[in-house]
Amino acid sequence: MVTDCGHCPLRKRDVFEPLTDDEVAFMRRFKVGELKIDPGTTVLMEGSNSPQLFSVLSGLGLRYKLLPNGRRQVVNFVFPGCFLGLQAGVMGEMKHSVEASSAMVLCVFDRASLWNFFKSQPTRAYDLTWLAAMEEHFMGEALTSIGQMNAVQRMCWGLLRYAARCTDLGINDGDHYPFPFTQQDLADALGLSLVHTNKTLMKLRERGMLSLSDGVLILHRPEEMQEQSMLPVTSPARRPLI
């Protein structure tokens, strides 16, 4: 059973801009299927030139780059509403990999018809550019965080930012946030070693700021975390959904 674009459960959330009927019809044609994947599945590989593009309907994942020496940098978290494969779509190949951390459901699109966005759906093309600019923004924030902040600050900022994105999507339960990631994932995202990530987490736990276990993150004192983190964490306004 494939979700119809006209009844997209994601688009009902008011963080996402509504579409005209015409646009919905276009998306229906653009969508070629749906993909359900297990945790750990690689969706896109760095260097690959996937014939398919994806939009995340549900589930959480990671974007990351691998280094020749085996190290890994997580460049962003993947949330419902993320569009995957734009780089391959326009630049010819992915510059990072994408992996599912929980079960995920993806809308599948045909890469070859990406050009139709630009040719016949200028508002949708504009939305694509919007999303690319958004990714750039997220990465700039992460870069600033890793480049200028210490372990505690990075972790506060990173988890607040994560929680803010969850809240936008309504996938949290009050101050409880789904967190299907390992400490190694978190370490790779923050540019810290696993051990130091663990110790930093402990420090924040002891301060009563957060809990993290069994795939659930709880933020007990977001205000204090915000003070720690230097970079203000703000939710962007309403955004497009591809």
Place this chain on the structure above:
Amino acid sequence: MVTDCGHCPLRKRDVFEPLTDDEVAFMRRFKVGELKIDPGTTVLMEGSNSPQLFSVLSGLGLRYKLLPNGRRQVVNFVFPGCFLGLQAGVMGEMKHSVEASSAMVLCVFDRASLWNFFKSQPTRAYDLTWLAAMEEHFMGEALTSIGQMNAVQRMCWGLLRYAARCTDLGINDGDHYPFPFTQQDLADALGLSLVHTNKTLMKLRERGMLSLSDGVLILHRPEEMQEQSMLPVTSPARRPLI
């Protein structure tokens, strides 16, 4: 005297894709003027909503984010051919500032007519998206560098990447590259302190890998720097120019 888009000196370089006559005509209409600025001038400010967009004709600069505590992260270098203001154009406000490090000449565009790209120039809109994806790619690389590499590795990678971009544009003279930046700029780009940046530079100088003084960077042994840097530095293929 304003440069005519039909005779754009940049577009002659074969890293940039050629335009059709129709596209050139469109760009001519889109371009509202030219701006010459001195070193140190701020072109765009984080949080601002500039009514103008820019394309760099010549000169070098920096994109950076400022933190409340006065620290600064340089998120990228600005080269000729860079398009400035896309974030403000689509997202409503800039997420970083842009500053000139040398004298610069900018093509000035009217932000309000950005929408015309999408409405009437699908190939140009596509190019915009291409550039946004490109920026994302650069930032992902920088993030990986800062998150996973030590000072020597970061510096080797950062300077190699810088040199590669210079070479693409032909603004180098053999292994001599213009470098109108201070060590503080470099430190802020690499996520290192000024002192440590200086000492790391010294180390590389003593190894005979590079020279850096009086605004000129010389790379004596790029191969060794490449070995150091883990992340391979590759020049992207031909790219669009707005």
Place this chain on the structure above:
DNA sequence: CGGAAGCTTGACGTCTATCAAGATGTGTGG
């Protein structure tokens, strides 16, 4: 039961930040 994956903790070393001071060069005003 044995093994794998993830989490936790302590010990130790090193990389990097911070502090402080001096050197050099440049532009400005007297």
Place this chain on the structure above:
DNA sequence: CCACACATCTTGATAGACGTCAAGCTTCCG
């Protein structure tokens, strides 16, 4: 022309943050 301020680069000393190594613990699963 000199004095001075200012920016930039340089260097040493010191301390702290973070990485690495190593080991043990728990949970889960075949």
